[in-house]
Amino acid sequence: MKTKQDVIQWIEDNKGAFTQISDGIWANPEICWKEFKASKLLADYLEAQGFRITWDVASIATAFVAEWGQGYPIIGLAGEYDALSGLSQKNQPIQEPLVEGGLGHGCGHNLLGTGCMATAAAVKAWLEATGTRGKVRYYGCPAEERGGGKTFMARQGAFDDLDAAFNFHPGHLNSPLKGSDVGVNGIIFRYHGTSSHAGSAPHLGRSALDAVELMNVGVNYLREHVPGDVRIHYVITKGGDAPNIVPALAEVWYYIRAHLPNELDDVTERVRKVAEGAALMTDTQVEEIFEDACTSVLNNHHLADLQYEAMKIVGPIIFTDQEQAYAKKINDSYAKGTLEGLAKTNHLPKKYMDQALVGDNFPALDIDDVFTGSTDVGDLSWKAPVSMLVTTCWPSGAPAHTWGVVATGAMSIGHKGMLHAAKTMAVTALDLYSDPTLLKKVRQEFEKAINEFPYKCPLPDHIQPPSYKQEA
Secondary structure: OHHHHHHHHHHHHHHHHHHHHHHHHHHHOOOOOOHHOOOOHHHHHHHHEEEEEEEHHHHHOOOOEEEEOOOOOOOEEEEEEOOOOOOOOOOOOOOOOOOOOOOOOOOHHHHHHHHHHHHHHHHHHHHHHHOEEEEEEEEEEEOOOOOOOHHHHHHHHOOOOOHHHEEEEOOOEEEOOOOOOOOEEEEEEEEEEEEEOOOOOOOOEEEEHHHHHHHHHHHHHHHHHHEEEEEEEEEEEEOOOOOOEOOOEEEEEEEEEEEHHHHHHHHHHHHHHHHHHHHHOOOEEEEEEEEEEOOOOOOOOOHHHHHHHHHHOOOOOOOOOOHHHHHHHHHHHHOOOOHHHHHOOOOOOHHOOOOOOOOOOOOOOOOOOOOOOOHHHOOOOOOOEEEEEEEEEOOOOOOOOOOHHHHOOOOOOHHHHEEEHHHHHHHHHHHHOOHHHHHHHHHHHHHHHHHOOOOOOOOOOOOOOOOOOOOO
């Protein structure tokens, strides 16, 4: 196994094992920090391939590193495998949960984690066959959806010696990314008041719920006075026990998002002032509980261009008429305008608008775009050059974090997109191992960016990841 075509064929020859692992993770969805089955499935496969496994990275029970090889360069693959609440869905194009209110892979992390694993295994096979010097690492990264596993791993130094890294995400088309996502701070504001009988002695109470509601009103006025890419959203997680008792405890959970770290810090401080003001107005006390955070994404443009060249070698994804019909049925179930909205966001050319699945490859379509979602890949991207890759695993009109994504995650549509990503990342990795000048250009771009905006971990020092044990 010496050529790029050999590596592509190796992934194709081993696709049965990869789809079996991916489907196993899909069938056993696990929430953030508790991905015990998924992480073990991935680690067991890599250990069987000869990788050295290290568990409990950054003191996270479901985080691991699998490494093979010696010397430099060191290329990393960042896999994810956590699911989402309330998105259980049968493997069919009609919305119907497997378990009412259960978990589901509504962002395709079963494909993401396995696709990156397949890349690592293919690169290892090539390094071994050719005698090429270098290391390949697979990072098992938990809690991307909530918690920021990679942020804790970055703080510990898990990515510090990487020369470059890859991450792919299931999506609506095949393209490397050059744009960015915003950073986020997740904070709970918990108010402590005084309980009293709401009917006979309300004047003796100090309502923590009033404080929460006044804070939310204040933040809603703040929205007018922040940059356009800032997003602030919340959910009241506790509001009292009964209407005839003045609530002594209430809390609201905020996500505060902004692109540049200094902007995020500034907006977060303004939200804190609103929280303090609400406490003053209600004669209550406010407690801040910092939950999680991640940094904006720094996509490497040189690496993105290399991935597009690799995509051209791999070729397009060929979807069958049956797969197109399956995807169209999912598309048709969403509200009018959903497909058009997604096409605009993804910069999909108009000629593809009638395709329920888009199999062609595109160069980066998102240059200078700042998407207002967030991912902890951002913290990896400030530690090593990364170009996120998206491949077609979903119908063109199915938004992320919805049932239609789950419905393609354990069948041929999702499988094809996952394997396409694995082949693309593997071919690109071969370029970096084989041609030092390419890696030098990638590193020069990266180092210029981090010199201009040095990385600072967004997590306060005292924040530690949750600790869970696997249930019997």
